[in-house]
Amino acid sequence: MNGVLNIYKEKDLTSFAVVKAVRRLTGVKKCGHLGTLDPLAEGVLPVCVGYATKLVDYMMATDKEYVAQFELGYSTDSYDVTGNVLEKNDDIKPSKEEVATVLSSYIGEPDLIIPAFSAVKINGKRAYDLARKGEITDAGRRSMKINDISLMDYEYPEGMFRMSCYKGTYVRxxxxxxxxxLGTYGVMKGLIRTVSGAFDHKKSYKIAELEQMKEDGELEKAFTSVVDATGWPIAIIHPDAVNLVKNGCSVKSHNYIKLPDGSSDMYFMAAPDGELLAFAEYKQGDTSPLKIVKLLA
Structure with a gap:
């Protein structure tokens, strides 16, 4: 089995537990998700299976969309409701307009603090391990890319907003x-990832649904191909050159039945029967128009 399963991770499950369940369901050891969701969060968690794991870095480098619930009036060490309370201030009650204005001020590429309870590495160690030992209170700062934020609902102290952002952005x-x-502190109360690249929550599967599909012999219907997941076009190799590609050779133009047209930076190389052989980078003006990045066959 090869491809991507669009999983709906339910609340309180870890992302690792979802990957473990996919390994059990598919019988394939090579599985990996496209971006961690905290146990508190739920929503879209695409899991790559088989040779699709070779494209994880490319499929992770996409925009994501979240719907977040927040609560004002206090702060915690984890920046969400599961953490230890650090500060309180319920004297200030911001208006809906004030909250909307502050949230929209983060559109762009703001420099934001990284939560101590996160999976980033500090000197080779996970930040959350250092935080549990009391060795850090945050994991530094970095630029995060936020495309849009819109306040959906608010009545002090709770509210909800939708946010579109690039990978590596912490809603917390x-x-x-x-x-x-706002002068009042705030924590994340809930989070739903509604979109991750090509994957939408409306077309996702819970683990229990996949278990039923396997029982019915229909599990393969849940897979999205790497072609559909990436949107990359396909260049077709001449039958005489298929083995050359399987051996890692970036073949010359005369070895193609269908040449890359330059409409994309990345392509799949396929045999005439449709078998995907590799994915490659387009090289304009080169005698070998595609340079193999990784083999799939």
């Missing part, structure tokens, strides 16, 4: 810093 960080800017 936005809420934490917005709370400070």
């Amino acid at each position: 960080s936005v809420i934490h810093e917005a709370g400070i800017k």
Whole structure:
């Protein structure tokens, strides 16, 4: 089995537990998800299976969309409701307009604090391990890319917003810093990832649904091909050159039945029967138009 399963991770499950369940369901050891969701969060968690794991870095480098619930009036060490309370201030009750203005101020590429309870590495160690030992209170700062934020609902002390962002953006960080800017503190109360690249929550599967599909002999219907997941076009190799590609050779133009047209930076190389052989980078003006990145066959 090869491809991507669009999993709906339910609340309280770890991302690792989802991957473990996919390994059990598919019988394939090579599985990996496209971006961790905290146990508190739920929603879209695409899991790559088989040779699709070779494209994880490319499929992770996409925009994501979240719907987040927040609560004002206090802060915690984890920036969400599961953490230990650090500060309280319920004297200030920001208006809906004030909250919307502060949230929208983060559109762009703001420099935000990284939660101590996160999976980033500090000197080779996970931040959350250092945080549990009391060795750090945050994991530094970095630029995060936020495309859009819109306040959906708010009545003090709770509210909800939708946010579109690039990988590596912590919703908890936005809420934490917005709370400070509003003068009242804030924590994340809930989070749903609604979109991850080509994957939408409306077409996702819970683990129990996949278990039923396997029982019915229909598990393969749940897979999205790597072609559909990436949107990359396909260049077709001449039958005489298929083995050359399987051996890692970036073949010359005359070895193609269907040449890459330059419409994309990345392509799949396929045999005439449709078998995917490799994915490759387009090289304009080169005698070998595609340079193999990784083999799939």
